Amino acid sequence: MTVAPDDAVLREVAPAVLGVLVRRGADFATAEDAVQEALIEAVVRWKSEPPTDAKAWLVTVAWRKFLDLTRSDVARRGREERLLAEPEAGPTESADDTLALYFLCAHPSLTHTSAVALTLRAVGGLTTRQIAAAYLVPESTMAQRISRAKRTVADVRLGQPGDLPTVLLTLYLVFNEGHSGDVDLAAEAIRLTRQLAAVTDDPEVGGLLALMLLHHARRDARIGADGRLVPLAKQDRTRWRTDLIAEGVDLLQAALIRDALGPYQAQAAIAALHADAHTVAETDWVQIVEWYDELLALTDSPVVRLNRAVAIGQADGPRAGLAALDDVENTVPRYAAAAAFLHEQDGDMATAATLYAEAAAAAQNLAERDHLTREAARLRQLPGSR
Template identity: 75%
Template sequence: MDEALLRGLTPGVLGVLVRRGADFAAAEDAVQDALVEALRVWPDDPPRDPRGWLVTVAWRKFLDASRADTARRRREDRVEEEPAPGPVAEVDDTLRLYFLCAHPALSPAAAVALTLRAVGGLTTRQIAGAYLVPEATMAQRISRAKRTVSGVRLDRPGDVATVLRVLYLVFNEGYSGDVDLAAEAIRLTRQLAARVDHPEVAGLLALMLLHHARRAARTTPDGALVPLAEQDRSRWDTAVIAEGVAVLQAALVRDRLGEFQAQAAVAALHADAPTAGETDWVQIVEWYDELLRLTDSPVVGLNRAVAVGEADGPRAGLAALADVDPAVPRRTAAAAYLHERAGDRATAARLYAEAARAASNLAERDHLTRQAARLNTVPGGDG
């Protein structure tokens, strides 16, 4: 059974049902039922037209559910009778579903879950496993999200920026359970890039590719974090880096700079350096200046301060860091790093320990704890 084929067909099938009169929630339930049926039937009896088969079965499931629910009797009167089996007109509804799943009425977590279900074709179990929550919890989250967007008419252009932020949230979840969300985010962003001619869509795809190319070197076999400067660059995927750079260059020449393109440019400069010592930090600072102009983000300010510390020395980096809100995540860890670079190991050790206590995940906490312990065991660490 080709699960990738099923996942690729899901948004188109869902779109057909919605265009025929089904509301989003009921249509999505029917499509999921059809996918379950496909997993049962197709191994022994594969259809000649997989998409047409799914549409036919999903529509039947929808009509059956409508007729069984007396509270939906009025809607049943409005829907078409079951069409005869046969080829289904090729209308691409994927983009419409992207915008629907990124509806502003949804919380970021709900938008991500709904995107993975409706556009990505993942099951509730798979999404729950990726987020390490009970399947029932995720089912409730998705159900509430579907109710929120049911009946919403997309009669005006959707907000591409909101869709991109949802996909970026998916990518940043990385990998857990049996679903690789980073790879899934790349797949979905490729899909979006094929439908939307927008440089920021390309910028996000480039950013994902350039980060993903370093994945194999990012942790040790036992799961410990490896800082960028210490990674084995021979383990970086050069083919993925080359693709990411090419996608980025094609976006930048359009001269419509956005934050994802600028972030990708920083990632490309890291990827281009044969060693950490050869990184072009001056250019990276310049790109962070562009990002601050575009976003005024405190996280960008934090990253810029670290880059300034590399380009102009740790004291300059600490001066830049002073302008960053102390509440920004990882600010304390950045301060520890810059103090260590400046030779103040005692302060650095204290700050590493403080950052470890505030770390949001176990791998990061362990890494920062080891940094503090390393400095505390260095002879003369009190000076």
């Protein structure tokens, strides 16, 4: 039996419960197993006996489960005696246990892939099966990945975490996974980032949450009725969620006023300018280029340099965009697609068609590959494009 993915109470409370156990001295791996067993018991018992305090109930049951697991290991008997001396019920500590778990799961010793998986399991409350389905890998593969990650952080105590940028990158990677299987990872990342924003005071956290909301606001318009990808320029902007845009802009403004600009705030500012335009023609490309300049100064990222070239092509014309593209290595992901777009804008349909086909061959997902293939076919049908 697994915990239902839509059980909001369990999903919200589980990370705090795990944090309590770890703070009491439980090792991470065993504590996480104990919490999962407590969640399974909750699914069964709460139907007929709902508790008045969900967190207190889960802490009590999970602590007993942990002690049972500890007792079963003879090699840990000495440690068990020490743990048994601790208060079993006790207060359900309200320190920033969830925040500490974010940092623990995003420890620098973990790869990004492992950090994402462990965060989804320990903080997000997802099952191994759900995470495996979201990443389109066998459950056994994901189980091994999570087990290795838990062993890696087994001796890391709360208070010895990774840094905030690693946590934010982990959440950003979760968001970018989008949706597959029965778990909406984009929505899950927003939920987790909201939790993080509630317990930490850093403008980049607000910037990341704003960026997620502004991108998520366009989600319904990204796929057409035929199931095909719809690029930003052709999206039906009446389908953009104005509530998420408004919230994202408010969060961004609150972050920017702190005068501590970071990469997520700069990206959110770019997304906000797109969201502010009622039509493609109204987009303030000049200001977008200025924000890309800020972002490039912060990151010196080749991907940012690529996107900046496309923005320059919109602001100053395709020739200027192609000139800016000369500063980007052609091995950067989506280079061919950007070059194809700029050549099309410049009227060189034959070159654009060839580049769209190259981009399609290198695409990482079927929707993008289908879109780029159709773009190449569209241009090849035009007179003089061959």
